[in-house]
Amino acid sequence: MSERIFEGLFVDPRDLELFRVLQEGLPLESRPYSAIGARVGYSESEVIARLHEWRQSGLIKRLGVIVRHRRLGYRANAMVVWDVPDAEVSRVAGRICQYPFVTLCYRRPRKGNEWPYNLFCMIHGQDRPRVEWQIRQLINECEMSDWPTATLFSTRCFKQRGARYTPSQFVALSSLQPA
Amino acid sequence: MQGEAIHQRLLNDFQRDFPLSPTPYADIANQLGLTEQEVLTALQELMENQSISRIGAIIPPNSIGVSLLAAMSVPTDRLDKVAAWVSSLPEVNHNYEREHRFNLWFVVNANQPAQLERVLGAIEQHTGLTILRLPLLEEFHIDLGFPLEFPVSA
Numbered sequence: 001m002s003e004r005i006f007e008g009l010f011v012d013p014r015d016l017e018l019f020r021v022l023q024e025g026l027p028l029e030s031r032p033y034s035a036i037g038a039r040v041g042y043s044e045s046e047v048i049a050r051l052h053e054w055r056q057s058g059l060i061k062r063l064g065v066i067v068r069h070r071r072l073g074y075r076a077n078a079m080v081v082w083d084v085p086d087a088e089v090s091r092v093a094g095r096i097c098q099y100p101f102v103t104l105c106y107r108r109p110r111k112g113n114e115w116p117y118n119l120f121c122m123i124h125g126q127d128r129p130r131v132e133w134q135i136r137q138l139i140n141e142c143e144m145s146d147w148p149t150a151t152l153f154s155t156r157c158f159k160q161r162g163a164r165y166t167p168s169q170f171v172a173l174s175s176l177q178p179a
Numbered sequence: 180m181q182g183e184a185i186h187q188r189l190l191n192d193f194q195r196d197f198p199l200s201p202t203p204y205a206d207i208a209n210q211l212g213l214t215e216q217e218v219l220t221a222l223q224e225l226m227e228n229q230s231i232s233r234i235g236a237i238i239p240p241n242s243i244g245v246s247l248l249a250a251m252s253v254p255t256d257r258l259d260k261v262a263a264w265v266s267s268l269p270e271v272n273h274n275y276e277r278e279h280r281f282n283l284w285f286v287v288n289a290n291q292p293a294q295l296e297r298v299l300g301a302i303e304q305h306t307g308l309t310i311l312r313l314p315l316l317e318e319f320h321i322d323l324g325f326p327l328e329f330p331v332s333a
Contacts, residue, residue, distance in 0.1 A: 019243075025233025028219050028226070031201055032234075048199050055199075059243075060236040064197040065222075067190055071229050072327060079277065079284070093319035103325055107317040108248065115250075115281070115311055124325065152277040152284075159266040159274040159285075161232075 009059055014040050018050060025066075074124045076131045076153065080138075081117035083110065083148040089119055095142045096121055101134050116148060128153065180211065185221045190230060191327050197234065240315055245295050246288045249302075250281040250311040258282065261306050270298045281311060 010016055017040040026032040033051070034044035042050070054060045069077070084092055089107050096119075097105050104122040121138075125131035131153075139145050180188070188211055198206040204222075205215040225231045240246050253261045258276065265285055266274045274285040287302075289295035299310050 022236050023238075025235040026197075026203075028204070028222055028234075030204065030215060030219075032203065033199075033201065044201055048201070051199055054236075059238065061239050062195040062237045063199075064194045064234065065190060065225075066232045066235050066237070067194065067325065067327070068229055068232055069325065072190070074327075077275075089317075090319075093317075097320050100325075102320065105318075105320040106315055107319070108313040109316060111311055111313070115313070120313075121320075150279065152279045152281075154275040154277050154284075156262075156276040157274075158262045158276065159271060161272050 009054060009057060014042055015050060018042060018047065022051075069124045070157065073126055076125045076128045078123045078125075078131050078135065079152045079154070080121050080123060080135055081150050081152070082119045082144060083116045084119045084144075085147075086118070092142060092144065093119060096138060099134070099138060101125060101131075102138075117150065180213065185211070185213065185217065186225060186230070187327070189218070189221055189225065194325065239318065244288055244290050245292050246286055246315070247295055247299070248313040248315070249285050249287055249299065250313065251283045251306070251308045252281050253283045253306070253308060255282075261308070264305065265302065268298065268302070270295075 010019070018036065021036050021039055027035050029035055031044065033047040037044050037047040040047075051060065051063065055063060082092075093105050093107065096102055101123050102121050103124050104120075106120045107118055108120055110116050110118050123131050123134055125134060132151075135151060139149070189207075192210075193207060197203060200206055202215070204218045207213075208215045208218045211218070222231070222234070226233075251261075262274060262276065262283055265271055265283065268287075270287050270289055271285050272288055274283070276282055277284050287295060287298050289298060299312065303310055
């Protein structure tokens with residue numbers, strides 16, 4: 001995946017500021033887009049147009065309420081990994097993603113004997129027995145029982161927040177734009 | 180509709196496709212048969228009891244800047260201290276203990292690959308432990324939000 005595919009979307013310095021402000025979340029007031037526009041020098045309709053564009057392009061994967069799973073009783077979180085033959089990864093991943101309890105699914109590199117796994121998925125559930133049942137369901141229905149696997153339940157969360165990108169990053173990014 | 184029912188609808192139905200209109204909260208209120216003020220009050224309550232972190236945007240990894248999933252095998256008697264130090268780094272946004280020989284898993288974000296590697300190098304130097312570097316090669320999941328089942332066991 002290209003790291004810079006979205007660079008062209010920041011056509012105005014105010015876009016960078018809007019992106020930064022957006023990461024703090026929308027304010028809870030009647031005209032939130034007008035309010036964040038006022039902070040970055042855009043009109044309400046300009047903010048809406050930008051967000052539309054970013055959502056269409058995929059820079060914004062989703063815009064909405066961001067829930068805290070743990071707080072809502074989803075306390076069991078498992079990272080499940082498999083060593084899937086390279087030629088099969090896309091097909092299997094496509095099936096795994098169909099299950100609503102799978103919240104993320106990635107391919108990552110194997111690291112020799114220490115870490116032989118290349119397919120990762122994340123499952124959030126209300127309790128451990130249920131998540132264990134869901135994993136068995138995945139393995140059976142997606143015919144994955146032949147491949148080495150490991151389940152890594154999280155036992156403590158030390159830190160969790162959305163990735164934040166700093167203004168210096170925007171400077172670095174914008175300096176790559178043609179003048 | 181009131182109280183708990185309002186909360187559940189707000190939590191479940193608006194994780195994506197948040198209205199891009201001048202008055203999104205009034206639009207949501209219309210859909211739910213509520214007033215705008217009722218929606219704003221309920222969202223404020225959900226924010227205060229930390230059921231939601233924000234109304235915001237999910238940005239795919241590596242679209243702006245770079246990130247990496249890192250794992251370390253930390254001796255049990257050092258885990259609390261190492262985990263706290265790793266969490267204190269502004270470049271780290273997720274940090275979990277997991278049941279495995281690799282027992283500490285965290286995500287590092289940076290502007291540029293070189294900066295990312297500097298942070299990883301600093302962590303290795305400070306802890307004396309080797310980091311397993313697991314960059315994202317391909318993302319399969321399309322994030323449609325997370326369907327919640329109610330009631331959840333508290």
